Amino acid sequence: xxxxxxxxxxxxxxxxxxxxxxxxxxxxxxxxxxxxxxxxxxxxxxxxxxxxxxxxxxxxxxxxxxxxxxxxxxxxxxxxxxxxxxxxxxxxxxxxxxxxxxxxxxxxxxxxxxxxxxxxxxxxxxxxxxxxxxxxxxxxxxxxxxxxxxxxxxxxxxxxxxxxxxxxxxxxxxxxxxxxxxxxxxxxxxxxxxxxxxxxxxxxxxxxxxxxxxxxxxxxxxxxxxxxxxxxxxxxxxxxxxxxxxxxxxxxxxxxxxxxxxxxxxxxxxxxxxxxxxxxxxxxxxxxxxxxxxxxxxxxxxxxxxxxxxxxxxxxxxxxxxxxxxxxxxxxxxxxxxxxxxxxxxxxxxxxxxxxxxxxxxxxxxxxxxxxxxxxxxxxxxxxxxxxxxxxxxxxxxxxxxxxxxxxxxxxxxxxxxxxxxxxxxxxxxxxxxxxxxxxxxxxxxxxxxxxxxxxxxxxxxxxxxxxxxxxxxxxxxxxxxxxxxxxxxxxxxxxxxxxxxxxxxxxxxxxxxxxxxxxx
Numbered sequence: 001x002x003x004x005x006x007x008x009x010x011x012x013x014x015x016x017x018x019x020x021x022x023x024x025x026x027x028x029x030x031x032x033x034x035x036x037x038x039x040x041x042x043x044x045x046x047x048x049x050x051x052x053x054x055x056x057x058x059x060x061x062x063x064x065x066x067x068x069x070x071x072x073x074x075x076x077x078x079x080x081x082x083x084x085x086x087x088x089x090x091x092x093x094x095x096x097x098x099x100x101x102x103x104x105x106x107x108x109x110x111x112x113x114x115x116x117x118x119x120x121x122x123x124x125x126x127x128x129x130x131x132x133x134x135x136x137x138x139x140x141x142x143x144x145x146x147x148x149x150x151x152x153x154x155x156x157x158x159x160x161x162x163x164x165x166x167x168x169x170x171x172x173x174x175x176x177x178x179x180x181x182x183x184x185x186x187x188x189x190x191x192x193x194x195x196x197x198x199x200x201x202x203x204x205x206x207x208x209x210x211x212x213x214x215x216x217x218x219x220x221x222x223x224x225x226x227x228x229x230x231x232x233x234x235x236x237x238x239x240x241x242x243x244x245x246x247x248x249x250x251x252x253x254x255x256x257x258x259x260x261x262x263x264x265x266x267x268x269x270x271x272x273x274x275x276x277x278x279x280x281x282x283x284x285x286x287x288x289x290x291x292x293x294x295x296x297x298x299x300x301x302x303x304x305x306x307x308x309x310x311x312x313x314x315x316x317x318x319x320x321x322x323x324x325x326x327x328x329x330x331x332x333x334x335x336x337x338x339x340x341x342x343x344x345x346x347x348x349x350x351x352x353x354x355x356x357x358x359x360x361x362x363x364x365x366x367x368x369x370x371x372x373x374x375x376x377x378x379x380x381x382x383x384x385x386x387x388x389x390x391x392x393x394x395x396x397x398x399x400x401x402x403x404x405x406x407x408x409x410x411x412x413x414x415x416x417x418x419x420x421x422x423x424x425x426x427x428x429x430x431x432x433x434x435x436x437x438x439x440x441x442x443x444x445x446x447x448x449x450x451x452x453x454x455x456x457x458x459x460x461x462x463x464x465x466x467x468x469x470x471x472x473x474x475x476x477x478x479x480x481x482x483x484x485x486x487x488x489x490x491x492x493x494x495x496x497x498x499x500x501x502x503x504x505x506x507x508x509x510x511x512x513x514x515x516x517x518x519x520x521x
Contacts, residue, residue: 028190031284042288043399045194050399055256060099064247066260067104070131071113074138075310077295077303081261083326084292084334086144086450088400094448104147105246108154114225124226138313142322143450151246160237160245161230164217172278173217176208179233181218183275186211194270215271217241240271253280259290293337323451324348330402358413360519361420362439369517374420376431385438388412474498475516
């Protein structure tokens, strides 16, 4: 594009949005849906505030999520977006009992896939299927529920071409000289709904694009690239049209929710909304946009493949668990970014261990392995439980604020731990009912967040029986050594050595006066 033409186009585009800013009262507004109220409020990027979640169909939420571009292994930056989304999905379905229909688009053809295919000598289909399979295997390892429906771009090519043809026929799209097709942003007066559009004044825009903000609906094929037939010639879809077509094919002219990382708000989601509103002739296609904050490295450096600073999910799982990553996400609001470091992960590990140990201690207490020596203030513990339940419910209904919910949960664990492990001069009941209620609530709420507890197989149960029997023997020796006068130091030392040896095997022994308990490390 020559300098004079570029300057003229940029001035026209800038003038348009300056005028739009001046007419701020006339800018596109969010339209409150007509339908069925829920107990939830959600942050709205258009209104910049929280609004009530209203569903078009009672107790049914139609949700489209942007999925991976399958040209390489997923990293933990991707993982946090999908884990956060999974947490929200579980809260909606498991906590608020809403039927969530989640559809995910899989980008299995684009510039990056073609480039990787040419570099590796692999067919793009073989390449994309490999990384698609790997992606879902990784999501399974992270306990992320699979979508109700996964849709590959290449399976929807006829619908995509039809979608583009309708936009061109309506005058919302135009055909360039090389056979590419663009969306005419100047012809859509609501463009900029999610954010004020940004453009790169130094980009190498083609001369036959009417505006730098116009985006490709169809890309003319280059020599050696995969292509599909259309009335404009050989080519393939642009980035944004793919998601619009899939979501429209499955859900029609209205979505309850659409989500992705915060980097997708512009241009991807803005462009999806624009072309879909034109296609369906509606003022609002998506009622609620959800954007998850990024995972960054220290110094607010985004984790990305282009910067070569990524940590693959499989590499991460060699050091940490799926629960550790989920706790990390739960401790932060989904819209906020997370700074990844060993220190941050150690905090997540510590809290995960604290929760697991407390539930194990409750189990041991209920089984009588504490000797019922703990002094449980049943009234206080039950009150704390009720306060926690109310706080968690309020937080989750308030834009899925898991950070506040986890703070309440951790406080409950602190109160319970103090009662289990400290004696009191005041006489209380043994409080087994209160301890059981707290343990049951924690197990349920953590499960609804996607925190998994290890399943007990028959072989695992046999191992636990062996540990129980050995622990009873050690306890008998320990009690006998304590009763002798003077105490038998040699036997007590051996009991301590056994505890240390079992700790190295992942078994933690806790001594409580006349009884002992154990849990997995």
